[in-house]
Amino acid sequence: MQIFNRSANFIAKASIVGLVLVVGSLLGLLTTANRWSWVNNQRVVREQPIQFSHQHHVQTIGLDCRYCHTSAETSTFAGIPPTKTCMNCHSQIWITSPYLEPVRSSFRDNRSLRWVRVHDLPDFAYFNHSVHVKKGVGCETCHGRVDKMPLMLQENSLQMEWCLDCHRNPAQYLRPRSEIYTMGYRPAESQAVVGARLMKEYHVNPRTSCSTCHR
């Protein structure tokens, strides 16, 4: 009477190979872990004090990004609008909306709204909005179709490989300065032509040395 069938020999050998394969592919999977969206928070919506919709304000009303993010073109930080900016309009319209009560009480009590950051690079990486805006990189290129976002989410991974993909070859992404804030931009000619022209015109030369972003 045989407890183990002959084929058990084969299974035993195969399981050794199988183990190596399984462990190997698990390790392989682990090296891609950084690119999983629940690790880098790509396209994850955050709970905010107010259900603020970019779609409403940008697409429906047609507001320009700069109406609220006033410092994007002049400083490192794009800026989050103070309550007063909301009250420019909401002191008059939708004044009874319950969704806007946090805005009104923030204005009444002079207490800042506490928005939760959606994009947040680690502190050892340096980023600067004004450089990118001046050299012809549109908001849309990095933040996606904000005008189609009922709630804000992070469109790209914001990982180093993403920054470098552009820093190594920016021509594929550049647009004229007049189109920086446009959502749904289409180049008038082929991007190869536009990109090459703007590279020269704006003297674009992004660096890839480590100290550019880790300073």
Add this chain to the structure above:
Amino acid sequence: MPGKLHRLGVLSAVVASSVLAGACRQDMHDNPRYEPLEASTFFTDGHAYRVPVAHTVARGSIRTDEHLYTGKIGGQLADALPVAATPELLARGHERFNVFCSPCHGRTGRGDGMVVRRGFRRPPTFHSDRLRSAPVGYFFDVMTNGFGAMQDYSAQVPVPDRWAIAAYLRALQISQHATVADVPAEKRASLDAPATAEDGAGEHAEHGAAGHEKQGH
């Protein structure tokens, strides 16, 4: 068997520490310094940034030029720009007007912006005789201090841009009251030429928006 147990212990310690090391990443991700607008648990008002003591004047920011900072000369609204009127100034004013004012006043200044169509109080047109004869300093004053239902724009629009907008408003008023006689003789022929897509872009955008609104109701 102790040898085997020992090895197992070392192995699990290595695995555990490498897993836990992942958590240390956060220290480097979040340095003990404040980012712009970050909240603070240290200060009682919850702000990381400190507001200067009242009446502090930062070096280089004292505002002694009455004309430039208030739009007035000797307490009277000034009817002149404190800066040179250049094509660049008007172009800048055009851009800033479209960003900050057109949502309510409309691109042509007739008070038919998108926010007004959504129920905001309708501002008067800029092309009335009263506003056409108002001194240019008046526009600066309204932007700086607000006017009735309109909040001030001093926080969003810096002083040089406010003058650029004021200059552009004046140009807009003149353009909306222009006659054929105002067009240089050599350019008059082009008036009869069919409009290009570029010319009507702003107008179309507004009509498009109006159509959109109708659909919504």
